[in-house]
Amino acid sequence: MDTIARAPRQAAKVLPEHARTHNRALVLQNLFHQGAMSRADLSRATGLTRVTVSDLVAALIDDGLVVEGGVRAASGPGKPAVLVDIARGAHRIIGLDLSRADRFTGAVMTLDGEILARDESPVPVGADASLAAATALAQRLVALADAPVLGIGVGSPGIVDDHGVVLVAPNLEWTAVALQDELATATDLPVLVANDADAAVLAEYTLGDAAADVLLVRVGRGVGSGLLMSGRPIRGSHFAAGEIGHVTVGTDGGPRCACGKTGCLEAWLAVPQLTARLEAGDAPRDDVLRDAGERLGIALAPLVGVLDLGEIVLSGPADLLAGTLLDTAAHTVRTRSLARFHDSVRIGLSRHGDDIVLRGAAVMVLSARLGVS
Numbered sequence: 529m530d531t532i533a534r535a536p537r538q539a540a541k542v543l544p545e546h547a548r549t550h551n552r553a554l555v556l557q558n559l560f561h562q563g564a565m566s567r568a569d570l571s572r573a574t575g576l577t578r579v580t581v582s583d584l585v586a587a588l589i590d591d592g593l594v595v596e597g598g599v600r601a602a603s604g605p606g607k608p609a610v611l612v613d614i615a616r617g618a619h620r621i622i623g624l625d626l627s628r629a630d631r632f633t634g635a636v637m638t639l640d641g642e643i644l645a646r647d648e649s650p651v652p653v654g655a656d657a658s659l660a661a662a663t664a665l666a667q668r669l670v671a672l673a674d675a676p677v678l679g680i681g682v683g684s685p686g687i688v689d690d691h692g693v694v695l696v697a698p699n700l701e702w703t704a705v706a707l708q709d710e711l712a713t714a715t716d717l718p719v720l721v722a723n724d725a726d727a728a729v730l731a732e733y734t735l736g737d738a739a740a741d742v743l744l745v746r747v748g749r750g751v752g753s754g755l756l757m758s759g760r761p762i763r764g765s766h767f768a769a770g771e772i773g774h775v776t777v778g779t780d781g782g783p784r785c786a787c788g789k790t791g792c793l794e795a796w797l798a799v800p801q802l803t804a805r806l807e808a809g810d811a812p813r814d815d816v817l818r819d820a821g822e823r824l825g826i827a828l829a830p831l832v833g834v835l836d837l838g839e840i841v842l843s844g845p846a847d848l849l850a851g852t853l854l855d856t857a858a859h860t861v862r863t864r865s866l867a868r869f870h871d872s873v874r875i876g877l878s879r880h881g882d883d884i885v886l887r888g889a890a891v892m893v894l895s896a897r898l899g900v901s
């Protein structure tokens with residue numbers, strides 16, 4: 529009989545300190561999304577006892593993460609309820625977006641992802657120079673923060689492992705750059721680094737109303753995507769989940785891609801390639817956009833089928849994506865998937881605009897530091 533090569537999965541033992549971390553996150557998660565609540569409300573919302581909630585809230589107040597403020601008049605006899613909330617004004621989050629072609633951008637944000645201050649830097653040529661520029665930008669933003677910084681979130685181009693090492697980012701000439709450790713050493717703050725599309729999808733979910741099974745497709749200089757299933761990021765076997773840009777779409781050839789193949793999704797859809805075809809004027813504008821939208825839909829339909837996604841969000845220039853391209857992509861997905869279950873997948877444009885990666889970087893910090901998602 530064959531032996532089973534796969535090691536058995538370990539059942540997680542719930543230790544008391546894990547339970548406490550979990551319960552603390554549960555309290556913060558409810559406050560983050562519901563706003564100010566009484567301890568009794570929190571007990572009802574979390575299913576934790578009043579005693580446990582009071583104990584956790586007291587510890588969070590000591591840590592400066594929760595504040596008491598305001599009362600709500602009692603509906604019956606008894607004392608009015610004191611409300612508690614996350615200390616939204618007491619901390620800042622720094623976000624960096626290293627994915628743009630022309631510049632690194634960064635912001636000082638509130639815990640809700642509201643941008644209070646911005647800075648940016650040109651992208652110098654060469655691996656060492658671009659790393660130095662990103663580090664200097666992070667340090668300048670920390671200096672701009674007018675309250676204690678909870679952490680720094682970074683959306684980087686390329687493939688990023690779960691220790692914040694950028695395994696490869698060709699545009700920055702980075703190979704195995706330990707960006708998370710470098711920035712943590714330079715700023716003495718907690719730092720989280722992820723691929724830019726993986727950051728962006730978090731903004732859509734935590735700071736928007738995206739479904740829990742959501743794919744975000746970023747259309748820019750390249751094409752990439754970030755995926756959440758049940759609200760959890762999916763990274764894949766090589767930290768390269770979502771790298772759909774060089775998937776060949778169709779068997780009929782197509783435009784030549786920078787990677788050497790023909791007919792890659794990126795060759796149909798990336799902004800420089802699409803803009804060049806529109807400017808060349810060989811075909812009417814609507815035909816070019818319809819063609820790109822159809823190719824996108826062909827690439828997305830199997831993902832909808834395999835993953836039963838609730839939502840697909842496109843992020844990129846609205847003048848190219850909105851209208852014909854989006855409508856054609858949505859139509860193509862529907863005609864190529866199972867109508868009864870997959871017709872209801874929502875397909876639309878992100879409302880976060882150019883700040884989506886910065887806001888997603890803020891969510892990375894919220895998630896790592898407070899357990900909020």
Ligand SMILES: [Zn+2]
Nearest residue numbers: 774785787792
């Ligand atoms: Zn390619």
